[in-house]
Amino acid sequence: MKINKLLVLLLSVLLVISLTACQSSQPTGGTDQVEIKFLHKWPQPEYSVYFDEVVEAFMKENPNIKVSVEAVGDEPIKDKLRVLMGTDNQPDVFFSWSGEFAAKFVRSNNALDLTPYLENDPEWKNSIMEAGLEPFTYDGNYYGIPFRINGKFFVYNTEIFNKLGLKKPNTWDEFMTVLETLKQNGITPIGFGNIYPWAACHYITGLNQKFVPQEVRVKDYNPKTGEFTDPGYIKALEYFKSLNDKGYFIEGVNSTEHNMSNQMFYGEQVAIIYVELEEFVEVEENLPGKWDFFKMPDIPEGKGNQNFLTGAPDGFLVSAKTKHPEEAVKFLKYLTNKANADKLVQQLGWPSPIIGAVNEGNSPDYLVRGMKAIEEAEGMALWLDTDIHIKISDVYLPNLQELLNGTKTPEQIMAEVQKVAKEVQSEVE
């Protein structure tokens, strides 16, 4: 029939138009300038200026490379990266958390193996802390370059502590005594906002690490071998729950945002908050000179290494599909050189994994001490939600809210986690 032919004709015309449209978006221009796309996660003007300045300086030094920058916020980048990886339009250099978050890009052949580049430039490799590089390895190869290194600490109000004669707790029992004293004196001990359950997962990250023997935990966090049957996981949940049951957290933890609980700390309504090293700048701005910090107290009965610290590096990967790996690595090298790491520390107050970038000369005392705690730690417990398979994390995390509400018991939660871990085992090849 005629109509059929017409339809075919029209469809093919449409197809041709769309094809040519795609083609015309390919880079034109006859110069040898190479364009690399750079995606980071700090669109906030106070942070993005750092990247803009570094990129500009890099382009001045390398006129044949054009770096186009894109920035997407913390939450949206998790989706954006997933979608971008499915296209041919990948950014050449992109942000990623370490651990499983980066590993899934490695498994799907989206991340370039950076080992040869690091081996060929020992000076570069040796300038980076091993604690920063290690979480970006997969099967013994390096896939990412750390940009920041972060630790999680309890920050407390020194004025309140001094008034009540309290000291930094070293063990969990001492911690409990401190919290009880605060409560007895009418002060809400800990500000905690868990409307998005990553906040609770940072507690569990540390508690799991302290309770579960290292090799068991490493095996469980690996999606291919995860079982989560160690009783330590239940203990961790119980300890965490007791903080809420004993009234050491603020009211309504599951409907409060992390930032809001920080505000309560700055307003001196709560005595302690649990924050990341990168937030120290903000604490100092809001409560200058009236705070100090300690790491998660030791749990002597725990079977994990008590000298670990909760925290992780984050950094950048290079796309496996990039047309210009040399240029992309060159840019990455520039971004992580000593001068720019210094600049990062001074301008933004962020902890850099480049050795010597944070020092007494250029950084405030609290940052130096925080970095020292990271260096002294025997290892890092990476954020649980980026360290285990996303499907397990998706069962684990929302359940932490139920745990706090008392609607599920630790045993029920771990049973659910075990079930999904088994499912994941069969799916990950």
Next chain:
Amino acid sequence: MNIYRNKKVAILFMLPALVFVILFIYYPIIQNFIYSLYRWSSFSEVKVFVGFDYYKRLLSDPIFYIALKNNALYAIISIVFQVGVGMILAAVLEEKIMRRYQTFFRTVYFMPSVISITVVGLLFQLVYNPNIGLLNAFLKVVGLETLTHDWLGRSDTAMFAIIATSQWQYIGYIMLLFLVAIQKIPEELYESAMIDGANAIQKFIHVTIPQIKETILVTSIITIIGAFKVFDEVYVMTAGGPGRSTEVLASYMYRAGFRNDEMGYAATIATVIFLITFIVTLIQLKVSKEKNEA
């Protein structure tokens, strides 16, 4: 030859629209269904054919039923408040004594529906906050301290708190649709009812409601379909928590696709959402057709 009778020419003119509808509506629906038969993530290189596994899994997935229940709750409560109360509000504003102030109230009631959902969500997140929120503070002031609650943080109230926000936002919008419908009712009907001695409530039941039946039907369908597509409110206010208690179909689909890297499962949920809204639309078409024939 009469060009108006030429079917071929008519079809030719319809063709561009037809192609667009096929390309952008029917093709994606079919494609989505095909996607739901594979296990894949947005960045994986291979798609693994799993057949109807995801549909089987969906039927035994407790979270799916939580989401379905929440969507149904959303629909029922929205019908009662947006359609029911919205209609009554419109009738009240159309009363003779109120007409003078109608413009003012119309604007006041309509205002919330033009505010971005994200803004409203964040606003109500603060209103419901147990520490600094307006709602608990109000309850304490009027002596109802026993009623204070962690509204969004507890599983038993979180869903209702979100639904209530939605009612606050959209009641004015539905009311406006009813106002337009009521204004179209011929004045004589009310006059004759008055002569018969009908009071305001009798006039509303026997004159207004039968005359705006069509609008009631349309607004009901709008709210039901809206209730099954709801996403933003939940995503902004609780992101599905605490636990999974405020998960709705759309947020579950989003989570499956973009967080859990299970695009196939997300496509399965999308197919279910499509089926539900499609059936509701079919019912609407059938009911309104019957009415026209009657």
